[in-house]
Amino acid sequence: AQSVTQPDIHITVSEGASLELRCNYSYGATPYLFWYVQSPGQGLQLLLKYFSGDTLVQGIKGFEAEFKRSQSSFNLRKPSVHWSDAAEYFCAVGEGRGGSEKLVFGKGTKLTVNP
């Protein structure tokens, strides 16, 4: 079965600083990878996804992620964090029929943004 590891449970950054959230996955073939964001009391919103092709993927809200097969990683980055980015971030890998029939999630990274 696939698995996803998000090594950092909680990260604190200052507003305007750069951000990188780590994600490692285990999967034998080329994975379908996703990043979701969850604001307090809300559902999950898709930030970006990788299926194939260019390994640098652009998403919404100024986020990007880079797929590195050699490191089994799909890290999320943002060059300058805004206070509204404070939320919990989940990395996920698709599995099942077609490679994305269902998602396996990491345990999440909570982001705090200091003014």
Place this chain on the structure above:
Amino acid sequence: DAGITQSPRHKVTETGTPVTLRCHQTENHRYMYWYRQDPGHGLRLIHYSYGVKDTDKGEVSDGYSVSRSKTEDFLLTLESATSSQTSVYFCASRDSSGNTIYFGEGSWLTVV
């Protein structure tokens, strides 16, 4: 967004009672899911459906059942609620071509 509506959004129930959570989607998506979210565990799949009357178990299916009699509705039933089922439950749906799963707003369930 996939127009996913969950009901109820908040519920408190007693141990041993049956509980049904409803998920309704308006996008005619083939796939629907129920996940639960718990601190330190992220989201874990309970059950999913790949069509009307077609369902399968997920990672944490014990104590739960599902039904899907119409494309737009996916019901999750806790047959006899226990305190360990206190959680936030998320419904999701996915179309067969988009490969993207969309989530509802969640249902907060407390079992006392």
